[in-house]
Structures are given as structure tokens and as C-alpha cells.
Amino acid sequence: MSQDSVRYISFNLGEEQFATPLLSVREVIGVPDTTPIPQAAAHFIGIMNLRGQVVSIMDLRKKLGIKPLANEAERAVMICDLGGLSLGIIVDSVNQVLTLDSDSISPKPSLGTSMEHEYIWGVYRKESTLILFLDIAKSLSLEESIMLKNGQTSRAA
Amino acid sequence: MDDFELELKKGFLEEASQLIGDTEQCFLSLESTPEDPKLLEKIFRLAHNLKGSAKAVGFADLGLFTHHFESFLLKVKNGQIPSSKAAIDLLLRSNDHLRKFVDSLSQDLNAVVDSTVLISELEHPSAEILMPSLAAESLSSPETSVPAESAPAPTETFSAEEIALANKTEDVISELPSSENLQAEFSEMLAAQPAIEPNLESPIIPIKQVAKTPDPSPAPAQATSSNNSGSNESIRVSLQRVEKLIDYVGELVILESVMKSNITTVQNDTFRRTLSQIDKVTKEIQDMTMGLRMVPLKQTFQKMQRIVRDTSGLLNKKVRIVLDGEDTEVDKTVLESLGDPLVHLIRNACDHGIETPEQRIQKGKNPEGEIRLSAFHRSGRLIIEIRDDGAGIDGARLKTKAMEKGILSNLNQMSDQDGINLIFHPGFSTKAEVSEVSGRGVGMDVVKTNIERLQGNIQIETKIGSGTIFKVSLPLTVAIIEGLVIRAGTEKYVVPLAQVHETVRIKASEIDNKTGIGEVFSLRGEAMNLFRLTKLLGRNIKQDKLDPESAILVFREGDQPYCILIDEILGQQQIVVKKLGNELSHIKGFSGSSILGDGRPALILETSDLLNQRRAA
Numbered sequence: 103m104s105q106d107s108v109r110y111i112s113f114n115l116g117e118e119q120f121a122t123p124l125l126s127v128r129e130v131i132g133v134p135d136t137t138p139i140p141q142a143a144a145h146f147i148g149i150m151n152l153r154g155q156v157v158s159i160m161d162l163r164k165k166l167g168i169k170p171l172a173n174e175a176e177r178a179v180m181i182c183d184l185g186g187l188s189l190g191i192i193v194d195s196v197n198q199v200l201t202l203d204s205d206s207i208s209p210k211p212s213l214g215t216s217m218e219h220e221y222i223w224g225v226y227r228k229e230s231t232l233i234l235f236l237d238i239a240k241s242l243s244l245e246e247s248i249m250l251k252n253g254q255t256s257r258a259a
Numbered sequence: 260m261d262d263f264e265l266e267l268k269k270g271f272l273e274e275a276s277q278l279i280g281d282t283e284q285c286f287l288s289l290e291s292t293p294e295d296p297k298l299l300e301k302i303f304r305l306a307h308n309l310k311g312s313a314k315a316v317g318f319a320d321l322g323l324f325t326h327h328f329e330s331f332l333l334k335v336k337n338g339q340i341p342s343s344k345a346a347i348d349l350l351l352r353s354n355d356h357l358r359k360f361v362d363s364l365s366q367d368l369n370a371v372v373d374s375t376v377l378i379s380e381l382e383h384p385s386a387e388i389l390m391p392s393l394a395a396e397s398l399s400s401p402e403t404s405v406p407a408e409s410a411p412a413p414t415e416t417f418s419a420e421e422i423a424l425a426n427k428t429e430d431v432i433s434e435l436p437s438s439e440n441l442q443a444e445f446s447e448m449l450a451a452q453p454a455i456e457p458n459l460e461s462p463i464i465p466i467k468q469v470a471k472t473p474d475p476s477p478a479p480a481q482a483t484s485s486n487n488s489g490s491n492e493s494i495r496v497s498l499q500r501v502e503k504l505i506d507y508v509g510e511l512v513i514l515e516s517v518m519k520s521n522i523t524t525v526q527n528d529t530f531r532r533t534l535s536q537i538d539k540v541t542k543e544i545q546d547m548t549m550g551l552r553m554v555p556l557k558q559t560f561q562k563m564q565r566i567v568r569d570t571s572g573l574l575n576k577k578v579r580i581v582l583d584g585e586d587t588e589v590d591k592t593v594l595e596s597l598g599d600p601l602v603h604l605i606r607n608a609c610d611h612g613i614e615t616p617e618q619r620i621q622k623g624k625n626p627e628g629e630i631r632l633s634a635f636h637r638s639g640r641l642i643i644e645i646r647d648d649g650a651g652i653d654g655a656r657l658k659t660k661a662m663e664k665g666i667l668s669n670l671n672q673m674s675d676q677d678g679i680n681l682i683f684h685p686g687f688s689t690k691a692e693v694s695e696v697s698g699r700g701v702g703m704d705v706v707k708t709n710i711e712r713l714q715g716n717i718q719i720e721t722k723i724g725s726g727t728i729f730k731v732s733l734p735l736t737v738a739i740i741e742g743l744v745i746r747a748g749t750e751k752y753v754v755p756l757a758q759v760h761e762t763v764r765i766k767a768s769e770i771d772n773k774t775g776i777g778e779v780f781s782l783r784g785e786a787m788n789l790f791r792l793t794k795l796l797g798r799n800i801k802q803d804k805l806d807p808e809s810a811i812l813v814f815r816e817g818d819q820p821y822c823i824l825i826d827e828i829l830g831q832q833q834i835v836v837k838k839l840g841n842e843l844s845h846i847k848g849f850s851g852s853s854i855l856g857d858g859r860p861a862l863i864l865e866t867s868d869l870l871n872q873r874r875a876a
Contacts, residue, residue: 137859137861140848149843149852149862151859156839
């Protein structure tokens, strides 16, 4: 492994493949029982008990407008450590661990997808596969401010 | 700044605030026993330790300040500066400055704190500090001959020489090449002695004492650690680790209870016996881990000593504070939120409670007032009493005042006892003028709110002319609360039992929804607003049909009582409170979460927030 190569974990949200640094993922678990949070945004699935710690579970697919895979067999939750915050992210499948040099990741292209580009910081292409590098923390903090705004307007209405 | 340096600096700051905290008491005791050499010794050690470490980790400014502080202390310690009130004042101010310094560095490692004023005061003490000593003259003359190498001019000031002497002491300590060299240097100094005037003896003693020890600098440190060791040996552990441990223990307890509920299916006797042993051990571990969060009130109480000193000084009153039960333990989180309310109550007692010395003499009281701050445990709660022997609170006068301010409309409706509780009303102050200390009418209501936020309450006992007792009752911990587990719709929630005034079973026919101000329930003739929890939580559920288990929870914390309709009360139990993550901070109405016996988390409701949110809507 060369010096500036980093390991990534790749996973599926719907049909699309994403990746995030392996070190930011603490563990992968099956989809747990959750307790819903009233008045939270739709992608906020609820809170779960992770060995005594209460962890929020998010559905990134709902937030990014991705249609979930019909096949639920591979569905899992990745527990991510995002700057002191532990969050669970529902994914349709966890695929593999990739070790990549930084040059093999191309910068953010102008994709033809409907996705918000701020969440994506790079792409990796190999043959027919395309993997998008996702900044989970960024996508969530962005979403949080949107959520707050929506909350206020809907209350005022 | 690399990680190692950062780590060093952080470590130093943590240690420094610990040291400053430990020494606080010495500063306060100085006033009553200014002659106690042990106190000065301890403070000196603080300054000395801080100076050395501050310089070592690269806080040059802090090092410089502690250097001057140390030099001044040395003079007091040697008796060259009498430990008068003025000198002690300067010491206290230096202590404050030191604390502020360390605090700002903790917040920002590059913080710049200006110490020039204090340094110049320490370097050139005012006449007030120097004056009481007639020895100034006689002391300075032998001085000149002591540091033979530096040979100060006779015109130099007394204090500059003194610092030179202190520096010299420091040099001896730090250079310290070998004991032979030291001896050589020392004998040189001894050789010089005969030439010196007889009354030289006292100022040179510290050097002798320091120089005699082969390796003097670690010596005081060893003395400290050996003092601390013994019965009360302790280590410092971060709160985060403790909380993690508590999480795991909580999970252990749940797993264990799942195992216990399945025990009937097990035939094996050894297994059953072992499980019941595990049960006992688990309970012990749970109690112990919860105890890890408990800290004594000591530091907070000692801070109050200072508050009384400063406040009474400002008000020209004489007030003595007596502390009782400083070793009483309380959860760290409770302790942290307790400081501000206590300071306020103590200030209030000084300002409104204790009379001026003249008034007290007129009343035949001791001109010096007394505030007694005591703490103890009673039936699983922490009780803190603030008792003053001042004027007491006049309920009738408070009522009149409330009339004038338009807070109260009818005098006669209220008893004098209830009148006393008016001091908790927002925007209420009886003091005619706003003083520097208190009297702005903000405060007592905040004190009450803060205490209630901790699931506590505050009561007043007062007698006109002889004093007032503020009695604060608090839970020992906020990590565990007594909670009511309820169901609304399909979900379980927890309501802190301390907030619920009573619970009543209810039928749909008892709800009056034709009032125009929403649904109303009449409890023994008292009409109160009724809110449906499912609705407060933003769920729409059919109106008319009520669950047969339906009940209402009655709340009486605000001005208006209200009740909340829930679908079922599932039980009452001890709840281990867990904070919600930041990702949920924008959602109001929940003070935390807890993991229930079924292993699933439930939200802890903050009903007043839920209602406010609804009102704001």
C-alpha cells in the first residue's frame, strides 16, 4: 500500500454505489428496532439502543431521493463517527473495502443525476462501475438547516 | 503546534486549575490566620510549581506573572512584608488573576492576558502594604551585602533587591550542577557571612534551607504527593469514560434482566444459582458506577466564602459564613448547575438578609451577621440550606409591593406565607435602589427555574427580625430519575415523576370540548386545560374514542395548572437518562432518552417545552 492510499468502504443506496472512508465507519449492523422521533424530518428513522448508547438512525436514500432496492436481504446500518457524533445510516448493501490512491479518484464531475452535488467530492471509475464518494457529515449538516427551516414554515402555516 | 506540545499544554492547564482550586482554601484562611506559615508555604508551592511548568510548556506570560507572584509571596513568607489586609487583598487578586489566566488559556491556547498592572503592584508594593513594617530600613541594609555577586547599588529599591534575592534562590535550584559545586558555592556564601551585620540572619535563612537539600526542587513535590497518598489515593478519569462505563453497565443490567425473565425455562440448578449471583454483582456494579459521577460539594462551597467576603465588603457589612457538610456528595452535572443559583442566594442573603452593623446593634444583635451554608442527604435527596440571621422577609410588605407593581390585583386573596413566595416572581424586587450586588429583580425567578430544571425545589422559611432559611432540595443525580413510563399511540415515553403532580383515570365524557378555549377537564371542581399528548407530538388520532386505560397527568409547575391526556400508564421506574445527540438538538420537547427494560430507547418528555411549542404555533 503506498503512502497516500486510503481505504474506503463502498455501499449501495438504491442502484447507485457510494463510498466513504473506512475509518469513519465504526461498525455495520443489521437494521435494528427503532423508536421514532415525533416531528423529525422524514429521513429521521428514529433512535436505537446500540449496547447502551442511544444512536440516531437516518435514511440517506429518503434524503437524497433515491429509490430503495426492492430486495431487503442485504439491507444494513453503518454506524458512522462524524466528528464526535455517532449516527446510523441505512444502506441497501455493503459491498467491499477499496484501497485507493488519491490520484485514482477523479474530482467531482458534473453528473447527469438529480443529486445535490455538494455531498459528492469525487468519483472512481473502473470498467463499468462508477463509485461516488460521499461526504456524509456535509450532507447531514446541510439537511439539518433545511429541516429547521421547513419546521418553522410549517409551524407558521 | 504539534500534538505532543498541545497535549502538554492541555495537561498543564488541567493540572493548573486543579492546583489553583486546591489552594483556594489557603487564600481564604489567610485572613483569619495570617500568621500561619503552613498556608503561605502551600501558596508559595502553588506559585512555584506553576511558574516552573508554565515556562516549560511554553506559556511565557503566565510564567512571568507567577514569577512575580512568587517573589512577592517569598517576601511575605520571610516576613519582609507583613501579612496585612492590604497584602492579603493583593494575594487574593493575584489568585483571581491566575485563575482567569488559566481559564482563558484553556479556552484559547493563544489567549493573551494582560498582567502588567498586577505585576507592577507585586513588584512595587504600595505604601499601604509596606508601611506597617518599621523593619523596612533595617532589613534592606543587610540585604545589599548578601548577593555578593550581583552587588546592587544602595540606591536600588527594596523590592528590586528582593526579587534579585528570589531569582538567586531560583538559580540555585535550577542550576544545581552537583552537590559538590553547591557546597562550594554555599561555603562561599557562608564565608561572606561574618562580614554581614548581625540581623542578616532572617533573610538568608530560606537560601540555607533550600541549599542544604541536595535536590531541592522535587522535594516539595514529594511532600505534596506523600501528603495526598494514604487513605484517599485517587486517580483522575475523564467524565466521558465514566459515562461510557455507565452506558455499558446499563446494557449489562438489561441483558441480565432478559436472562432472568427466561430463567423458568432452565432446569440446571448451577445455572440458576450463578445467575442469581450475577444479579447481585451486577447491582453492586451499577451502584458503584453511578457513584463515580458523585463529587463532594467542597469546591463550590468554598467559592461561597469568597462571595460572602467580596459582597459584604462592597456593602460595608460584616458577615461571617459557616460551612457545614462540605463533603456531601452530589452528581457532577447537578453540581455544575448548582453554582449560579447558590451564588445568587448567598449574595441575596448578604444584601437583603443581613442588616448593616448599625441596624444590628440597634436590634441587639451581634454586629457581625452569620450565613450558614449546610448540605446533607435526606431520603435520597440533597438538601442545601442557606440560613441567615438577618431581618427576615416581610410577606405583607411583599404583597403591598406586588400591588404597586401591578403583579397582584387583590391583597386579601393571598396569605402572608404566599406573599413571601412572591420573591420568585419574575421582575420583582423590594430593594428600593438597584445596588451593585442585587436588586434588579432578575434572579430569584431564575434561581427557581434553574433549580426546577434539575428536578429540584426551593422553599423559604422566614421569621421577621431573626432570619431566613432557603431550603433547596435536589436529586442526588440527574443521571437517574424516577420516571413514569407511559404510552401514547403505539409509542412509549417517559415523564419525570417529579414534574407530575398527580395522575387521574379519565373517561371521554369527562372532557368538555365546548368551551371555546380548547378541551377542558374539571378535577374536583377545578377546571384546567387538557392537551392530548398524541396531538402535542404532532400525530393526529381520532378525537372521541378514548382507550379504556386512558389517564391524565396533572402538572402544576407554571402559573396555570394543566393536564395531559395519555393512553396508558405502564409503570413507574428508575430511569437512566441519556442525552440526545446534537443531530436532534433542534427538536424541542424532549430532555433526553432512556433505554427501557425491553431494550428499546424511549424519549423523555419535557412537557412545558411541548406546550410552549404548541403556543408558539
